[in-house]
Amino acid sequence: MSQKTKIIVSVTNDIYTDQRVRRVCEFLVANNYEVTLCGRQLKNSKTLPQTTYKTVRFKLWFTKGALFYANYNIRLFLYLIFHKTDVLLANDLDTLLANHLAKKFKKNCKIYYDSHEYYCGVPELMSRPKIQKAWRFIEKMTLPKVFKMYTVNQSIADLYQKEYNRNDIKIVRNISDIKAVDTSKSKTDLGLPTDKRIVIIQGAGINIDRGAEEAIEAIKLVDNCVLIFVGDGDVIPQLKSQVEKENLGNKVLFFGKRPYHELMNFTALSDIGLSLDKDTNINYRFSLPNKIFDYIHANTPLIVTDLTEVKRIVLESNTGIVLDELTPQKLADAINEMLNNTVLYDNFVANTKVASKTLNWDNESKVLKEMYC
Secondary structure, eight states: OOOOEEEEEEOSSOSTTOHHHHHHHHHHHHTTEEEEEEEEEOTTOOOOOOOSSEEEEEEOSOOSHHHHHHHHHHHHHHHHHTSOOSEEEEESHHHHHHHHHHHTTOTTOEEEEEESSOGGGSHHHHTOHHHHHHHHHHHHHHGGGOSEEEESOHHHHHHHHHHHOOSOOEEOOOOOOGGGOOOOSOHHHHTOOSSSEEEEEEESOOOTTSSHHHHHHHHTTSTTEEEEEEEOOTTHHHHHHHHHHTTOTTTEEEOOOOOHHHHHHHHHTOSEEEEOOOSSSHHHHTOOOHHHHHHHHTTOOEEEOOOHHHHHHHHHHTOEEEOSSOOHHHHHHHHHHHHHOHHHHHHHHHHHHHHHTTSSHHHHHHHHHHHHO
């Protein structure tokens, strides 16, 4: 076998729930790369499962804000310049500066850039123009210099192509690997009610403007049904407070972060999967969350908001309902329609099985094969 190509992959999260990065790293290992994945260590970070690649998690002085990003990029930069590698893979703009600067010390090294979102359009930056301007400056300095770039959907690729006149941006969607679906645990094993229908919101980004509040209001209007959150995000503490205040503990359940195989077990046991991002900023408008494909692979019909990329997948595959407007009443009506119409529901389930045959990581990773091999 030929000598392995060394690659250092960097993210700013704690690695535990980043399934896109896991899939890319496993792909690289399978294609003769020696992979090191760098992230950060938080106080509540869980022990990582065994992987086929090396993982490094930095302990930092700061956990949020400008000081965190500065701290992380300095720590990453120092790691990169003192470790040999042939390729650097930066995930999102918040890791790209350190990779860009480290490249100056590595003459024959190439930078690949995986943009998981339209970074300068995230709501946290849209509401703070000065900080957004700083990130835009970093992007303009670094992005044009990357060797190859790919992102999560065509809409975001089009935005970057227009801004930076790059016609070589590839698309690698956040499609899960179908083999990951696990139903070894029953509802009882997972603490789910066995006598009620289940609606799920899952994933690592349960944040502001992603419809969680409307989902809680909607579930009040659906009989014999519970809403479950499996994952974490900025709004979870407020949601828990709301549920406690309104005494909704029998209608809304929280299960926190779970290993991916367990997350998919919850998903497969659910009757409906929700993806309710709002069109409040350009990043959400063109988002295509992992959960869309997780639901399809778990044969769980979807209810989604009317966003460009999400709508396209659901309508083309006919795997669920697209809301024309997100209100608690309209969401409740859609849930009731799906749960009470057996023919409609069974048709959606059947279509998820058909869609899974093409919407899977084996097909999606062919793009990576073109770029890395």
